[in-house]
Amino acid sequence: MHIGTLAEMTGLSRDTLRFYEQRGLIRSSRSANGYRLYAVETVHLLGYIRIAQRLGFTLGQIGESLPALWDSAMPQLEVNALLAEKVAAIDRKIDELSGLKKELLEMMGQVCPNQS
Numbered sequence: 425m426h427i428g429t430l431a432e433m434t435g436l437s438r439d440t441l442r443f444y445e446q447r448g449l450i451r452s453s454r455s456a457n458g459y460r461l462y463a464v465e466t467v468h469l470l471g472y473i474r475i476a477q478r479l480g481f482t483l484g485q486i487g488e489s490l491p492a493l494w495d496s497a498m499p500q501l502e503v504n505a506l507l508a509e510k511v512a513a514i515d516r517k518i519d520e521l522s523g524l525k526k527e528l529l530e531m532m533g534q535v536c537p538n539q540s
Contacts, residue, residue: 427452427460434470449473449487480510 431438444450445460450469452460476486489506493499 425462425464425466427462430462430466430470433467436470444470444473444483447483447487449483449490479507480514481506 425433427438427441430436431441434441436444441450445452450462450466450473452462452466455461473483473486476489477483481489489502492502496502
């Protein structure tokens with residue numbers, strides 16, 4: 425399918441699709457006249473990319489994970505491992521923020537160090 429059709433089907437702009445292709449997130453072939461041609465499966469891949477972004481993965485992380493997914497005989501195991509890593513990172517961030525909150529609460533009501 426042409427880039428315009430893919431853009432229409434996914435709600436993404438042509439510029440976004442070109443950017444994703446430059447980053448290696450999606451692939452296209454070229455027609456005889458040089459137009460980009462995308463496989464139908466690209467629609468599903470873009471859905472995965474959008475969900476992964478919504479879950480907090482960066483485009484870099486998504487790009488790093490795609491080869492393992494493409495080459496895996498059991499891609500669901502790969503996805504589960506990625507999700508487990510993300511949950512662990514979120515848990516670490518929650519712990520960090522909880523510690524920061526505790527420090528802030530302890531500082532409330534104390535004398536400001538700039539006061540004489």
